[in-house]
Amino acid sequence: MNLILTLRILGALLLYLGGALLLPVLFSLYYHDEAWPAFIYSSLLCFGVGGLLFTFCKSSKDLSVREGFAIVTFGWTFFALFGALPYLLSGVIPAPIDAIFETMSGFTTTGSTILTDIEKLPESLLFWRSLTQWLGGMGIIVLSLAILPMLGVGGMQLFKAEVPGPTTDRLRPRIQDTAKLLWGVYLLLTALETLLLMLGDMNFFDALCHSFATLATGGFSTHNASIAAFDSSYIDMVVTIFMILAGINFSLHFQLLRGKLGSFHRNEEFRCYIGLFFIISLIIITFNWSGGSYQTLGENLRYSIFQVASIITTTGFATADYEVWPILPQYLLVMLMFVGGCAGSTGGGMKVARILLLLKHAQVQVFRLIHPRAIRLVKLDNRPVDKEVLQSILGFFALFIGIFVIASLLMAACGMDLVSGGAAVIACLSNIGPGLGTVGPVDNFAQIPSFGKTVLILCMLMGRLELFTVLVLFFPSFWRK
Amino acid sequence: MNLILTLRILGALLLYLGGALLLPVLFSLYYHDEAWPAFIYSSLLCFGVGGLLFTFCKSSKDLSVREGFAIVTFGWTFFALFGALPYLLSGVIPAPIDAIFETMSGFTTTGSTILTDIEKLPESLLFWRSLTQWLGGMGIIVLSLAILPMLGVGGMQLFKAEVPGPTTDRLRPRIQDTAKLLWGVYLLLTALETLLLMLGDMNFFDALCHSFATLATGGFSTHNASIAAFDSSYIDMVVTIFMILAGINFSLHFQLLRGKLGSFHRNEEFRCYIGLFFIISLIIITFNWSGGSYQTLGENLRYSIFQVASIITTTGFATADYEVWPILPQYLLVMLMFVGGCAGSTGGGMKVARILLLLKHAQVQVFRLIHPRAIRLVKLDNRPVDKEVLQSILGFFALFIGIFVIASLLMAACGMDLVSGGAAVIACLSNIGPGLGTVGPVDNFAQIPSFGKTVLILCMLMGRLELFTVLVLFFPSFWRK
Numbered sequence: 001m002n003l004i005l006t007l008r009i010l011g012a013l014l015l016y017l018g019g020a021l022l023l024p025v026l027f028s029l030y031y032h033d034e035a036w037p038a039f040i041y042s043s044l045l046c047f048g049v050g051g052l053l054f055t056f057c058k059s060s061k062d063l064s065v066r067e068g069f070a071i072v073t074f075g076w077t078f079f080a081l082f083g084a085l086p087y088l089l090s091g092v093i094p095a096p097i098d099a100i101f102e103t104m105s106g107f108t109t110t111g112s113t114i115l116t117d118i119e120k121l122p123e124s125l126l127f128w129r130s131l132t133q134w135l136g137g138m139g140i141i142v143l144s145l146a147i148l149p150m151l152g153v154g155g156m157q158l159f160k161a162e163v164p165g166p167t168t169d170r171l172r173p174r175i176q177d178t179a180k181l182l183w184g185v186y187l188l189l190t191a192l193e194t195l196l197l198m199l200g201d202m203n204f205f206d207a208l209c210h211s212f213a214t215l216a217t218g219g220f221s222t223h224n225a226s227i228a229a230f231d232s233s234y235i236d237m238v239v240t241i242f243m244i245l246a247g248i249n250f251s252l253h254f255q256l257l258r259g260k261l262g263s264f265h266r267n268e269e270f271r272c273y274i275g276l277f278f279i280i281s282l283i284i285i286t287f288n289w290s291g292g293s294y295q296t297l298g299e300n301l302r303y304s305i306f307q308v309a310s311i312i313t314t315t316g317f318a319t320a321d322y323e324v325w326p327i328l329p330q331y332l333l334v335m336l337m338f339v340g341g342c343a344g345s346t347g348g349g350m351k352v353a354r355i356l357l358l359l360k361h362a363q364v365q366v367f368r369l370i371h372p373r374a375i376r377l378v379k380l381d382n383r384p385v386d387k388e389v390l391q392s393i394l395g396f397f398a399l400f401i402g403i404f405v406i407a408s409l410l411m412a413a414c415g416m417d418l419v420s421g422g423a424a425v426i427a428c429l430s431n432i433g434p435g436l437g438t439v440g441p442v443d444n445f446a447q448i449p450s451f452g453k454t455v456l457i458l459c460m461l462m463g464r465l466e467l468f469t470v471l472v473l474f475f476p477s478f479w480r481k
Numbered sequence: 482m483n484l485i486l487t488l489r490i491l492g493a494l495l496l497y498l499g500g501a502l503l504l505p506v507l508f509s510l511y512y513h514d515e516a517w518p519a520f521i522y523s524s525l526l527c528f529g530v531g532g533l534l535f536t537f538c539k540s541s542k543d544l545s546v547r548e549g550f551a552i553v554t555f556g557w558t559f560f561a562l563f564g565a566l567p568y569l570l571s572g573v574i575p576a577p578i579d580a581i582f583e584t585m586s587g588f589t590t591t592g593s594t595i596l597t598d599i600e601k602l603p604e605s606l607l608f609w610r611s612l613t614q615w616l617g618g619m620g621i622i623v624l625s626l627a628i629l630p631m632l633g634v635g636g637m638q639l640f641k642a643e644v645p646g647p648t649t650d651r652l653r654p655r656i657q658d659t660a661k662l663l664w665g666v667y668l669l670l671t672a673l674e675t676l677l678l679m680l681g682d683m684n685f686f687d688a689l690c691h692s693f694a695t696l697a698t699g700g701f702s703t704h705n706a707s708i709a710a711f712d713s714s715y716i717d718m719v720v721t722i723f724m725i726l727a728g729i730n731f732s733l734h735f736q737l738l739r740g741k742l743g744s745f746h747r748n749e750e751f752r753c754y755i756g757l758f759f760i761i762s763l764i765i766i767t768f769n770w771s772g773g774s775y776q777t778l779g780e781n782l783r784y785s786i787f788q789v790a791s792i793i794t795t796t797g798f799a800t801a802d803y804e805v806w807p808i809l810p811q812y813l814l815v816m817l818m819f820v821g822g823c824a825g826s827t828g829g830g831m832k833v834a835r836i837l838l839l840l841k842h843a844q845v846q847v848f849r850l851i852h853p854r855a856i857r858l859v860k861l862d863n864r865p866v867d868k869e870v871l872q873s874i875l876g877f878f879a880l881f882i883g884i885f886v887i888a889s890l891l892m893a894a895c896g897m898d899l900v901s902g903g904a905a906v907i908a909c910l911s912n913i914g915p916g917l918g919t920v921g922p923v924d925n926f927a928q929i930p931s932f933g934k935t936v937l938i939l940c941m942l943m944g945r946l947e948l949f950t951v952l953v954l955f956f957p958s959f960w961r962k
Contacts, residue, residue, distance in 0.1 A: 065853065152850060327902070331893040335886055358879040365876035366952050369633060370959050372546065387868075394875035395846035398839040401882060405816055412812035418917075419899055421808070436899075471847050478851050 001479055004059045006070045011053025013075050017082055018046030020135060024086070024124040027205070033122035035090045042085035049082075068151050069472050072143060072465055080104040080457075083132055092125055097450045104457045106132025108464035109140060109346055111219025111316040111433030112424075112456070114446045118224050123205065126222045130209035134190070137216025137346040138183055140464065141250050145344045146178040153468045155354065155393035156343065158385065185253045190215045193242045200234045214242045217346045219316030219433040226318040226441075233302050236319055240309045247273065247313030247341030268381050269342050269353040273312075276352065280336060281308045284329040291326035304329070312336045314348040316433025318441040334436065337426045338400075348431030348463055350400055353380065354393050361390060399467050404429060407459050414452040424448065428456040429463040482960055485540045487551045492534025494556050498563055499527030501616060505567070505605040508686070514603030516571045523566035530563075549632050550953050553624060553946055561585040561938075564613055573606055578931045585938045587613025589945035590621060590827055592700025592797040592914030593905075593937070595927045599705050604686065607703045611690035615671070618697025618827040619664060621945065622731050626825045627659040634949045636835065636874035637824065639866065666734045671696045674723045681715045695723045698827045700797030700914040707799040707922075714783050717800055721790045728754065728794030728822030749862050750823050750834040754793075757833065761817060762789045765810040772807035785810070793817045795829040797914025799922040815917065818907045819881075829912030829944055831881055834861065835874050842871060880948050885910055888940050895933040905929065909937040910944040 021043035028036035063071075083106065084099035086092075093099040098114045105112045106129055115121070121129075148156040190211045197207035206222055213220045223229035227239055245253070248270060255263040264270055285304045294300040303320040310317045311333045322333055340349015360378045367376050377384040404425055411421030416438065423435030424445065434441040445453070462470045472478050502524035509517035544552075564587065565580035574580040579595045586593045587610055596602070602610075629637040671692045678688035687703055694701045704710035708720055726734070729751060736744040745751055766785045775781040784801040791798045792814045803814055821830015841859045848857050858865040885906055892902030897919065904916030905926065915922040926934070943951045953959050 066851065069850070152853065327893040327896060327898060328890065331890050331899060331902075334899070335890065359883070361872070362876045362880045362883065365873055365880075366949060366956060367958070369550070369949055369953050370547065370956060372633065391842070391872070391875070392846055394872070394879065395843045397882075398875065398878060399843045399846075401878075402840070402843065409809065409812050409816065412808040415808060417808060418812060418815070421812075468847060468850055472850050475847060475851060477848070 001066045004057045006067050007053050008057035011050045014046045014050025018043045024128045027127045028124035031123040035122040035124045038086045038090035073470050079107045101453050104460050107136040108460040109136045109216040109218040110431040110460045112445050129220045130212040133216040133218030134212035140346050141182050142179045146175045154396035154466045155389045182250050196238045215246050217246045217313045217315040228319045240306050243309045243313045243315045247345045247347040249342045249344035273352045281305050287326050287328050313341045314432040321442050323440045410455045414449050428459040482547050485538045487548050488534050489538040492531045495527045495531025499524045505609045508608045509605035512604040516603040516605045519567045519571035554951050560588045582934050585941050588617040589941040590617045590697040590699040591912040591941045593926050610701045611693040614697040614699030615693035621827050622663050623660045627656045635877035635947045636870045663731050677719045696727045698727045698794045698796040709800045721787050724790045724794045724796045728826045728828040730823045730825035754833045762786050768807045768809045794822045795913040802923050804921045891936045895930050909940040
């Protein structure tokens with residue numbers, strides 16, 4: 001591990017963060033919310049620490065795989081720590097653990113909150129909350145489509161070929177080129193949603209913040225009632241569509257812009273994701289209808305579809321309290337929490353492609369029992385999947401379930417009940433936001449003890465970075481020369 | 482698929498069942514419980530159908546793998562259907578679905594019951610309930626140590642080498658030899674426990690029935706309060722020890738009888754199983770102590786250890802209502818429900834060896850990320866595990882979780898709450914018995930609607946037969962020539 005080089009790049013990242021921290025100042029001055037000093041001080045601290053690291057840590061070597069892991073994990077951790085400063089310095093969130101929870105929830109695009117009254121916050125801090133999600137989303141797109149495939153994490157190398165940009169084996173130039181292309185798509189979609197939300201009588205501030213949270217599949221809102229606060233079926237529809245778009249592999253959006261319409265149809269994961277969205281929506285609508293959750297079919301469609309989109313994409317916006325729905329719809333939503341969006345999207349969870357490959361693997365296993373001498377390979381998009389990749393995905397699944405079990409156990413040790421504890425963990429591990437029980441869509445994470453919050457912060461980080469990226473750091477051999 | 486040969490062997494199995502059905506007649510006559518005609522008629526029906534199948538279905542061919550699958554799955558199904566007859570004919574359980582549930586729960590050594598007042602049953606039927614478990618346990622030992630390894634199911638071929646008896650590639654003679662050796666151990670342990678329980682002032686009838694249910698890790702009791710009815714710490718201790726013994730690979734017991742003490746120590750799965758039992762017991766005792774569940778340390782030890790043994794071995798006997806314990810102990814018990822006993826024992830669940838290999842696989846995956854060019858194999862008992870076996874185990878894990886999710890979903894569709902529905906499924910899929918919530922240790926499965934009971938019956942069957950054995954039958958290509 002080249003620690004010097006790692007620190008230099010982390011320094012550079014902090015300089016970017018310092019710049020980002022100046023953006024809320026504009027809103028603070030415009031709204032006269034008096035919170036601007038908190039951002040100025042935070043920014044200066046980032047520039048100071050970042051500048052020092054960048055200046056004094058010099059290394060002529062190029063990046064290797066190990067530094068890649070360290071930069072990704074510590075990068076996100078640094079952002080969560082330094083990004084928490086405005087909350088602390090402004091006094092809006094007095095407890096450090098709470099401020100870090102909120103910021104980690106932002107940068108990992110989770111959307112779980114410890115705030116009990118969001119609307120009380122100064123506008124600049126509301127903007128910062130949404131901005132952390134948007135920046136986190138930018139990070140995720142590049143992470144999942146450019147960095148992780150090269151690091152070989154959890155079978156993500158499967159998606160190497162789909163990534164736009166020139167193919168080169170050196171880490172840095174490739175990441176930079178890919179990033180620029182994909183961020184173009186991300187920016188375009190954000191601008192489009194902001195515009196469409198403003199057409200629905202949302203003010204610019206709310207429209208921008210919600211677009212940030214939608215495209216990042218984050219779920220932070222500027223209102224206590226989330227999207228329900230606007231009570232507009234037009235807004236619900238716009239947000240639903242953009243959540244679904246944000247849950248799709250961004251390289252597909254890129255292909256679309258290049259006029260390659262067929263790439264959507266050819267992509268098995270996309271077909272599966274859309275199919276799952278429609279089937280689950282249909283079942284939930286049916287059960288909400290027979291269970292009498294809504295008076296009219298229109299209301300049923302509006303609220304059911306929104307919630308399915310919000311959960312499958314791991315956004316976590318709410319327009320309805322799904323805990324008053326019948327049991328089966330609730331159960332289906334919990335199932336979707338584990339599945340998550342497409343690989344290469346800003347969505348979290350295990351990803352549709354992995355679940356698809358697991359099912360195919362199980363099918364091949366059964367087939368082999370019947371035909372012991374036949375050879376049948378697991379395929380995705382008509383291409384056989386490499387055995388190593390498949391093993392990696394199976395390992396990811398086992399690890400995901402394992403971490404879910406252990407973390408839930410720790411939540412139980414904090415005294416949380418089985419459903420709430422498990423739901424809190426999956427809500428954070430899959431980067432969704434709300435869970436069930438005491439952390440349901442109309443509740444928040446404030447009442448969880450500090451130890452539990454620490455566990456959940458780790459879950460958000462691990463879930464967001466596809467588990468392995470974080471876990472390798474705990475192996476002593478990672479740190480050896 | 483050679484259907485004729487399959488039917489012939491199923492016929493032979495029914496003849497054995499017909500014989501077994503005559504045993505309760507002895508108890509009926511001794512206790513004058515008037516239920517003997519139900520057994521005579523049931524027995525005659527088995528002899529009739531079995532005799533017809535055995536006589537008229539003649540085939541000169543030898544068994545192949547496909548017939549193996551069909552015989553195992555249909556064998557257990559036939560036993561559950563024909564074994565349900567005494568309940569129906571005696572009028573003790575009027576509804577066919579309930580009688581089949583109870584019998585399937587017996588033969589799969591699950592121990593879930595739909596009876597609300599067990600003590601009301603005639604002695605002969607109580608004996609039959611326990612006998613179904615004991616016979617099921619006999620079946621499981623041979624299935625997991627002789628049949629499944631040869632069929633290549635779910636990585637069970639891993640344990641091929643450990644099985645006693647001559648090694649030959651032909652299915653029938655090998656199974657018969659292995660069966661005889663292992664059943665000797667099974668019989669011996671049953672006799673020993675019966676004797677020890679009688680020394681604790683249990684009458685012969687109760688001692689025999691509870692020994693049957695212990696060695697099979699079944700969990701059916703002759704009393705409503707299960708083992709708690711005897712309120713004796715000596716009996717609790719004896720049952721605890723024999724549950725633990727029943728959860729160990731029976732080929733290890735066989736090695737022990739041959740004087741090979743070291744085989745226990747060399748067996749990694751055994752060490753892991755014992756380690757898990759002690760660690761979980763310790764944590765639960767600690768939490769029950771700090772939570773004030775028990776007045777004295779003696780009580781705490783007695784009840785906590787019994788319950789851990791009962792759940793990890795998937796027996797399901799109860800001496801305490803663990804639902805009044807603190808959350809963490811409950812959560813740990815749920816975790817153990819998924820793990821289960823050792824492969825080659827009468828215990829259910831995913832098996833300790835599979836979980837161990839999953840963890841090792843995940844570790845190797847992380848290691849590979851750090852050292853992409855290094856080769857590290859997953860090992861068990863210092864022998865490298867074949868990649869095909871590992872893939873098979875990973876597939877088993879994914880399938881187990883998948884079936885758990887889908888079955889829980891169906892329970893939710895029946896209106897069961899999240900915890901009760903999920904607990905009912907895992908209690909049946911892992912062949913444990915009691916779950917949580919409305920199917921907790923002081924409740925039963927009576928109130929579940931017929932559709933839910935059908936789902937649970939299927940879960941018991943699939944879980945007991947290591948999933949794949951049942952699932953292959955649903956593939957059309959299985960039935961083709």
